[in-house]
Amino acid sequence: MLNHRAPRPALRPTRFAMPVVAMVAVALLAGCGKPTATVDPEKTAELIQPVARVELKAEKVTPGKRTGEQIVKAVCAGCHDSGSLGAPKTGDAGAWGPRIALGFDALTKSAIAGKNQMPPRGGVADLTDTEVARAVAFLTSKAGSGFKEPPVEQ
Numbered sequence: 001m002l003n004h005r006a007p008r009p010a011l012r013p014t015r016f017a018m019p020v021v022a023m024v025a026v027a028l029l030a031g032c033g034k035p036t037a038t039v040d041p042e043k044t045a046e047l048i049q050p051v052a053r054v055e056l057k058a059e060k061v062t063p064g065k066r067t068g069e070q071i072v073k074a075v076c077a078g079c080h081d082s083g084s085l086g087a088p089k090t091g092d093a094g095a096w097g098p099r100i101a102l103g104f105d106a107l108t109k110s111a112i113a114g115k116n117q118m119p120p121r122g123g124v125a126d127l128t129d130t131e132v133a134r135a136v137a138f139l140t141s142k143a144g145s146g147f148k149e150p151p152v153e154q
Contacts, residue, residue, distance in 0.1 A: 075122045
């Protein structure tokens with residue numbers, strides 16, 4: 001005797017209904033799209049613009065015209081604000097005291113020639129001697145030196 005089982009009557013409607021439901025869903029979704037309108041390239045370009053835009057502007061200052069503050073912020077602060085590579089921290093009177101005692105001219109010569117980990121002229125070759133002197137005066141004044149910054153010539 002064979003063990004043949006007839007399909008259950010409850011499954012017959014679902015076997016028929018599933019393909020019908022799928023075909024109806026496809027037909028409905030096919031009609032959901034907007035009709036294509038004429039494409040305006042300017043409008044399309046406007047709609048796909050980025051949210052933000054970064055514009056870099058290089059500001060070139062003529063060598064010899066930079067102030068001590070500008071030089072310290074652009075060049076010296078990288079090491080002297082954090083004290084990295086053994087650089088005395090900006091405003092640390094204890095660290096700057098022995099250096100200030102050497103005098104303004106000795107500090108300026110040291111900054112021009114380079115000292116320990118600091119490269120000559122702080123690594124900026126186009127700094128003039130006067131600009132280095134301005135930077136030294138500005139930086140040491142934060143530690144109480146009282147050195148006068150050479151004036152910027154107009």
